[in-house]
Amino acid sequence: MTSDANILKVCTKESWQEQLQNAIRTPTDLAAAVGIALEDLPYSLAADRGFPLLVPRAFAARIERGNVADPLLRQILAAQDETRIVTGYSKDPLAETSLYAGTPGLLQKYTGRALLVVTGQCAINCRYCFRRDYPYADNAQSSAERLATIDRLLDDPSIGEIILSGGDPLLLPDEQIAAMARRIARHQRSVTLRIHTRLPMVIPERVTDSLIQALSERGLPSVMVLHSNHPNEIDAPTAHAIKSLREAGTTVLNQSVLLAGVNDKPEVLAHLSDRLFAAGALPYYIHMLDKVAGAAHFEVSEDSARRIMGELSGMRPGYLVPRLVIERPGAGSKQQLEPIYPSAR
Ligand code: SF4
Structure with a gap:
């Protein structure tokens, strides 16, 4: 689906449940929605496997097209940085x-x-x-x-x-x-x-x-x-x-x-x-x-x-x-x- 089609889809009256069902779950769909070539996204399959990419299209539509450093994109992209092991960071940080x-x-x-x-x-x-x-x-x-x-x-x-x-x-x-x-x-x-x-x-x-x-x-x-x-x-x-x-x-x-x-x-x-x-x-x-x-x-x-x-x-x-x-x-x-x-x- 092209990103224009994504925007059109967002504009139609989908129920919240339908929007959830149609949320973006793959890097290819995300790249198309935000107008960035897949190879330019700092995406990591390993990070995605651990915690899957999930972003509704209404949220993705607020990401600035072509901006790899967009602050909303940074919050949802399964990124290469996540695979670094850093001392002091754990699975249950608040015990x-x-x-x-x-x-x-x-x-x-x-x-x-x-x-x-x-x-x-x-x-x-x-x-x-x-x-x-x-x-x-x-x-x-x-x-x-x-x-x-x-x-x-x-x-x-x-x-x-x-x-x-x-x-x-x-x-x-x-x-x-x-x-x-x-x-x-x-x-x-x-x-x-x-x-x-x-x-x-x-x-x-x-x-x-x-x-x-x-x-x-x-x-x-x-x-x-x-x-x-x-x-x-x-x-x-x-x-x-x-x-x-x-x-x-x-x-x-x-x-x-x-x-x-x-x-x-x-x-x-x-x-x-x-x-x-x-x-x-x-x-x-x-x-x-x-x-x-x-x-x-x-x-x-x-x-x-x-x-x-x-x-x-x-x-x-x-x-x-x-x-x-x-x-x-x-x-x-x-x-x-x-x-x-x-x-x-
Ligand atoms: S911060 Fe965590 S619990 Fe809250 S919506 Fe995001 S993933 Fe879910």
Whole structure:
């Protein structure tokens, strides 16, 4: 299929499920979609075998044609750099396998919150993903088992927030999300439902009316934390999806990962904050890279990160400056890194 045909395809009204089915999975299709000769892409079959290339066409259409250094392309291309073995990078950088709470998919990392890994599926495979080697198959639950887990969490008065994570939780059918939302909304205590997702940036049509309805269930405080790293990820359909969630009463926040060659410049982060805010989302966190094997080429040093945030602080008001955080295995919470401000002239 030619790239023009790809763009046409994106413009037609495909359901989100069809878009997922038609996502790009081969380097040849990707090369055609982004207008770059296959031999000019720094693609690696070995990296692809370990963690398959997967990118929906709507996301690929936002990659600048002919630009090998495009920041969106860098996030999704199975690249030669991934095959380097780098000391300090491992398959489980946050030691999550030591946090299993005895129930498949349930992680209790932080006081007062419980995190459920509800699916191992994603709509896009992000090359920096710290769960790229996560043992999803050992942590699968049926919908009924998940509801039973939620019931147990609701009975625990120390839990104030249930977080759905993955994989991407928005790959569950709306009915399953609605069933969880109803359970939480109808409980006698007020418990927040938080969903971490990249899907609205990747296939904005995933924000369906029935999803919006599920999240605006009466009595349910709902929060959606988007995962967006670069302003080019936010186009008109994405902004529309975010606005629809906001208007229905869901709090929409964003978290990013600080990635070399993608968003490691204060101007880029300022632009991302502007686009998020215009759509109705606030920048919340920017994470230091979790040191997962294969992602070392995305690393930004702590000092550089703190300087970038110091510069960003001078460019935008505080509510548009996300907090720079690092997650260290075994720590009870994320740790904030203070910006280094440019010295006064
Ligand atoms: S969507 Fe999230 S969980 Fe899935 S590959 Fe990307 S970063 Fe990882």
